[in-house]
Amino acid sequence: MPVIGVENVQSAGAPSACTVGKQGNMSSEPGNCQNHQDHDPDHGDAGPAKQTMPMPVPNLEVQYTKIFIDNEWHESCSGRKMPVHNPATGDLLCEVEEADTEDVDKAVQSARAAFQLGSPWRCMDASDRGLLLNRLADLVERDRLRLATLEALDSGKIFLMAYFVDLMATVKTLRYYGGWADKIQGKTIPVDGEYFTYTRHEPIGVCGQIIPWNFPVMMFAWKIAPALCCGNTVIIKPAEQTPLTALHMACLIKEAGFPPGVVNVLPGYGPTAGSAIAHHMDIDKIAFTGSTAVGKLIQKAAGDSNLKRVTLELGGKNPNIVFADCDLEYAVEQAHSGLFFNQGQCCLAGSRVFVEDSIYEEFVCRSAEKARNKVLGNPLVPGVDQGPQIDQKQFDKILELIESGKKEGATLECGGGPWNRNSLFIQPTVFSNVTDDMRIAREEIFGPVQQIMRFRSVNEVIQRANATHYGLAAGVFTNDIDKALTVSSALQAGMVWVNCYNAMSTQCPFGGFKMSGNGRELGEYALQEYTEVKAVTIKISQKNS
Amino acid sequence: MLRVVLSRTFPRISGISNCQYSAAAIPVPSAQPEVHYNKLFINNEWQDAVSKRSFPTINPATGEVICQVAEADKADVDKAVKAAREAFRFGSPWRRMDASDRGLLLSRLADAIERDTAYLAELETLDNGKPYAVSYSVDVPMVVKCLRYCAGWADKWEGKTIPIDGDFFCYTRHEPIGVCGQIIPWNFPLLMQAWKLGPALATGNTVVMKVAEQTPLTALYVASLIKEVGFPPGVVNILPGMGPSAGSAIASHMDVDKVAFTGSTEVGHLIQQASGSSNLKKVTLELGGKSPNIIMSDANMAEAVEQSHFALFFNQGQCCCAGSRTYVQDTIYDEFMERSVERAKSRVVGDPFNMKTEQGPQVDEEQFKKILGYISSGKREGAKLMCGGGVAADRGYFIQPTIFGDVQDGMTIAREEIFGPVMQILKFKTLEEVVERANDTKYGLAAAVFTKDIDKAHYISSGIRAGTVWINCYNVFGAQAPFGGYKYSGNGRELGEYGLDNYTEVKTVTIKVPQKNS
Numbered sequence A: 001m002p003v004i005g006v007e008n009v010q011s012a013g014a015p016s017a018c019t020v021g022k023q024g025n026m027s028s029e030p031g032n033c034q035n036h037q038d039h040d041p042d043h044g045d046a047g048p049a050k051q052t053m054p055m056p057v058p059n060l061e062v063q064y065t066k067i068f069i070d071n072e073w074h075e076s077c078s079g080r081k082m083p084v085h086n087p088a089t090g091d092l093l094c095e096v097e098e099a100d101t102e103d104v105d106k107a108v109q110s111a112r113a114a115f116q117l118g119s120p121w122r123c124m125d126a127s128d129r130g131l132l133l134n135r136l137a138d139l140v141e142r143d144r145l146r147l148a149t150l151e152a153l154d155s156g157k158i159f160l161m162a163y164f165v166d167l168m169a170t171v172k173t174l175r176y177y178g179g180w181a182d183k184i185q186g187k188t189i190p191v192d193g194e195y196f197t198y199t200r201h202e203p204i205g206v207c208g209q210i211i212p213w214n215f216p217v218m219m220f221a222w223k224i225a226p227a228l229c230c231g232n233t234v235i236i237k238p239a240e241q242t243p244l245t246a247l248h249m250a251c252l253i254k255e256a257g258f259p260p261g262v263v264n265v266l267p268g269y270g271p272t273a274g275s276a277i278a279h280h281m282d283i284d285k286i287a288f289t290g291s292t293a294v295g296k297l298i299q300k301a302a303g304d305s306n307l308k309r310v311t312l313e314l315g316g317k318n319p320n321i322v323f324a325d326c327d328l329e330y331a332v333e334q335a336h337s338g339l340f341f342n343q344g345q346c347c348l349a350g351s352r353v354f355v356e357d358s359i360y361e362e363f364v365c366r367s368a369e370k371a372r373n374k375v376l377g378n379p380l381v382p383g384v385d386q387g388p389q390i391d392q393k394q395f396d397k398i399l400e401l402i403e404s405g406k407k408e409g410a411t412l413e414c415g416g417g418p419w420n421r422n423s424l425f426i427q428p429t430v431f432s433n434v435t436d437d438m439r440i441a442r443e444e445i446f447g448p449v450q451q452i453m454r455f456r457s458v459n460e461v462i463q464r465a466n467a468t469h470y471g472l473a474a475g476v477f478t479n480d481i482d483k484a485l486t487v488s489s490a491l492q493a494g495m496v497w498v499n500c501y502n503a504m505s506t507q508c509p510f511g512g513f514k515m516s517g518n519g520r521e522l523g524e525y526a527l528q529e530y531t532e533v534k535a536v537t538i539k540i541s542q543k544n545s
Numbered sequence B: 001m002l003r004v005v006l007s008r009t010f011p012r013i014s015g016i017s018n019c020q021y022s023a024a025a026i027p028v029p030s031a032q033p034e035v036h037y038n039k040l041f042i043n044n045e046w047q048d049a050v051s052k053r054s055f056p057t058i059n060p061a062t063g064e065v066i067c068q069v070a071e072a073d074k075a076d077v078d079k080a081v082k083a084a085r086e087a088f089r090f091g092s093p094w095r096r097m098d099a100s101d102r103g104l105l106l107s108r109l110a111d112a113i114e115r116d117t118a119y120l121a122e123l124e125t126l127d128n129g130k131p132y133a134v135s136y137s138v139d140v141p142m143v144v145k146c147l148r149y150c151a152g153w154a155d156k157w158e159g160k161t162i163p164i165d166g167d168f169f170c171y172t173r174h175e176p177i178g179v180c181g182q183i184i185p186w187n188f189p190l191l192m193q194a195w196k197l198g199p200a201l202a203t204g205n206t207v208v209m210k211v212a213e214q215t216p217l218t219a220l221y222v223a224s225l226i227k228e229v230g231f232p233p234g235v236v237n238i239l240p241g242m243g244p245s246a247g248s249a250i251a252s253h254m255d256v257d258k259v260a261f262t263g264s265t266e267v268g269h270l271i272q273q274a275s276g277s278s279n280l281k282k283v284t285l286e287l288g289g290k291s292p293n294i295i296m297s298d299a300n301m302a303e304a305v306e307q308s309h310f311a312l313f314f315n316q317g318q319c320c321c322a323g324s325r326t327y328v329q330d331t332i333y334d335e336f337m338e339r340s341v342e343r344a345k346s347r348v349v350g351d352p353f354n355m356k357t358e359q360g361p362q363v364d365e366e367q368f369k370k371i372l373g374y375i376s377s378g379k380r381e382g383a384k385l386m387c388g389g390g391v392a393a394d395r396g397y398f399i400q401p402t403i404f405g406d407v408q409d410g411m412t413i414a415r416e417e418i419f420g421p422v423m424q425i426l427k428f429k430t431l432e433e434v435v436e437r438a439n440d441t442k443y444g445l446a447a448a449v450f451t452k453d454i455d456k457a458h459y460i461s462s463g464i465r466a467g468t469v470w471i472n473c474y475n476v477f478g479a480q481a482p483f484g485g486y487k488y489s490g491n492g493r494e495l496g497e498y499g500l501d502n503y504t505e506v507k508t509v510t511i512k513v514p515q516k517n518s
Helices: A099-114 A126-142 A144-155 A159-183 A217-230 A242-255 A268-279 A292-304 A328-344 A359-371 A394-405 A457-464 A481-490 A523-528 B002-009 B074-087 B101-117 B119-127 B132-156 B189-202 B219-230 B243-252 B267-277 B301-317 B330-345 B365-380 B431-439 B454-463
Strands: A065-069 A073-074 A079-085 A093-098 A196-203 A206-210 A233-237 A264-265 A285-289 A310-315 A319-322 A352-356 A411-414 A429-432 A449-455 A473-477 A496-497 A531-539 B039-043 B045-047 B054-059 B066-068 B166-176 B179-183 B206-211 B236-240 B258-262 B282-286 B294-296 B325-329 B383-386 B402-405 B421-427 B446-452 B468-469 B505-514
Touching: A065 A099, A065 A242, A093 A242, A099 A206, A099 A233, A099 A264, A099 A268, A126 A159, A126 A217, A126 A242, A126 B132, A144 A159, A144 A196, A144 A217, A144 A242, A144 B454, A159 A217, A159 B101, A159 B132, A206 A217, A206 A268, A206 B206, A217 A233, A217 A242, A217 A285, A217 A523, A233 A268, A233 B101, A242 A264, A242 B054, A268 A285, A268 A292, A285 A292, A285 A523, A292 A310, A319 A328, A319 A457, A328 A359, A328 A473, A352 A359, A352 A457, A359 A411, A359 A429, A359 A449, A394 A449, A449 A457, A457 A481, A457 B330, A473 A481, A481 A496, A523 A531, B039 B074, B039 B219, B054 B119, B066 B219, B074 B179, B074 B206, B074 B236, B074 B243, B101 B119, B101 B132, B101 B189, B101 B219, B119 B219, B132 B189, B166 B446, B179 B189, B179 B243, B189 B206, B189 B219, B189 B258, B206 B219, B206 B243, B219 B236, B243 B258, B243 B267, B258 B267, B267 B282, B294 B301, B294 B431, B301 B325, B301 B330, B301 B421, B325 B330, B325 B431, B330 B383, B330 B402, B330 B421, B365 B383, B421 B431, B446 B454, B454 B468
Parallel strands: A206 A233, A206 A285, A233 A264, A285 A310, A319 A352, A319 A473, A352 A449, A429 A449, A473 A496, B179 B206, B179 B258, B206 B236, B258 B282, B294 B325, B294 B446, B325 B421, B402 B421, B446 B468
Antiparallel strands: A065 A073, A065 A264, A079 A093, A196 A531, A411 A429, B039 B045, B039 B236, B054 B066, B166 B505, B383 B402
């Protein structure tokens, strides 16, 4: 399928006449790719060489459209296929085999066989599992342009973001867990009595993994890397909107040399394939990233079936708290990218920006100006800041929430509607004078819509920030060390960023309090989500210290 | 021998054929690999010694000079320490680098070494005398694994946040110690280099390394790879030189923050003293051993004989962990002896570049003479010479595989480290007796027990005072497992997560907070 040409690259709106007061400290924004990103994905002084402005692969053909089971490509048992669209144009990219219950059964059988005692995968040295993950990282690096292009076409995200953020994170995640494989250490334990006790950290077994469409290839790596490094086998269902990079990864998994059945990739829909995984009696663990509503279904399905272990990474309505003593221009920039990054389609999006009274007007003004200056258009074209939303359903939901904001009395500072008729683009939208009870302040919008609220005191903002059933992430901007530590301790959230936002790394755990999820991904913490601990106790004739 | 090494000690080297990276067949070596580097490596540059002196490095299989190598002395150590200090400066590229990128550099070094496996194995065999088949299949692959293992730690060496009393927030930072002096021996030149560099670099230190004067060549080639893969200048500096001059200058240096030494217990004492009389630099030591290998009567006889042979004779007996006191239970003593002698007699000694060779020459004339001296003492003190006992070739430093029976605990050959192909077999009756006798040594590096009885295995492995105990195996090393000695065998541990401690300063940061909450 051909890459669409340059079209519709234009600013979403002219800068307003708002007075921007003193020129704030021009923040330390990295400039290695024209990105409005929040953190430089590649700032190692002597690390991997920076590439100068990569370009998408022209006329990219989709190579893999089938179900990947046992290191082979399969057609669906039902014979059904599902269409995959380019959200920037609405064009059909290809049709992909649609997995359902029967295909899940096949995949589970294959994953179970790969997990048998004595199998090549079970007998393999842990360091060799690590080597395979490192090899996979090498292959992803080799195919980075192709994968980034595929990702941009399939998800509508900005190509350069896909290249510099998603693919970089994918490689780093695979390498990071490659390193863990032979460092997952049990313990010997000084139990009472004449016994010798040690623990083995064993893989859980067959893991079902269901991933979303907002960071398709990165979520794929986040899920498979810790699972494989601990020695599990995997059945992974990519989102029906964005199966293509996952299928390319499947091909690389085979090329890297993973034994058959260790990773199985099944494109399909949630209510069919996803549900079959969640209910399966022979899947030992399920990991899901997606909406809180579906997270509840997953948890219920585990309870209804075999009590499989469940980890969930769900939604958020994340507070980003800006104190008057912060670096204002920098805070505006970070709050902006904290919300608008990836078309606002982030569970981490800082979608409740609480700004201290005395700087409120200025903050709103500068934020609206930033939003107005965003460039919408073809995500493959350099200079474009924002692509389309993922699909019609999301698009409609976002517009509906924007309308509710207007109706409930928030002040629309900019945007507020679709952009470029008959497409899935939405204008970067900023609401001010938002109150905590409005729907736009309570519900996850998952789109380019920023809510800015006003606060007066530390205690007040802590209480308001925590008044949500979510607890995924939060940000605090202040130069006062006491405020920073007080607020970061008090917030009920799995990640708190101080004077930064979206500063993620593979070494650092990620996950939610409350209804934002269960368990942690990334970092050392993720390993415990993929291991069973076995305590072995041996009677001995005489114990000595 | 090679089969034994591969299939028993490193059983999985051939066991990953299901992946697409099984060990390839060993290529035919060149017995005269070209030497590319013979100077000092300081600040990523090749430099002559300040004194302009050089020394010859010898091929121990022939006694011939391979080449001259620049000889580092105190002035060169000063230069190298300056470079390492500059590379460690707060704000330097090395200090600012992401930990994951330090890991990536180590991984790339492993890749480069893997690429050059055949050449490095040739050079190692030329300079050290160890059989090429072993250099190629054991030493170099273990180097690669060690570096990859340490690479993985770089961004996983985590500090803690600590719930201290009061309104405080407390956390630890694991910081590198600084400039680390490292002095390595000649018995596993490449592998010891990797054991030293891996943890030091993973944790962010800079290094001034002195390599043994007998075997400087492979370390210098690896230096070129360190530069090739992109380590910043000054992070690793490699100095060939002598112990009393260059080694002493490192140990006594006022601006070296830590010294790690692998070698004899005698020199270990000097290193510790030098630290005490200079700047109290941190010291880790991996020293000698006289490791007991205990064979219970219920052991699998064939396996125990083969492993005990391997435990002692591997690497021409030049291993600090050599199983040099083989304690055999009285009821099986005669059969064990007979089979061990048979095995030693069949050991193939000769040209290390010949694929059939199991045993090459000793590393140099000094060691050669010292070992022959120990053999004489064994005869003189009344041990029974069962086989070998003399020189094995008319040139080079070859010694016959030698076994002494009826060895008594008080004999010199039962108390001192021989570091050669000389096996002592001792007889014992009871479990309690053998544990006591095995511990009656100033050393405490390694030990092994062969038995099928789970209680005996646990009793002995708990009772022996040694840093490593193998049960029904010997010389099993993994980069993941710590290695080091009790008592006079050393201080600290190398490898594994434990190895990182020895290259880390822990900093406790405590911040006053207005109000603490759980």
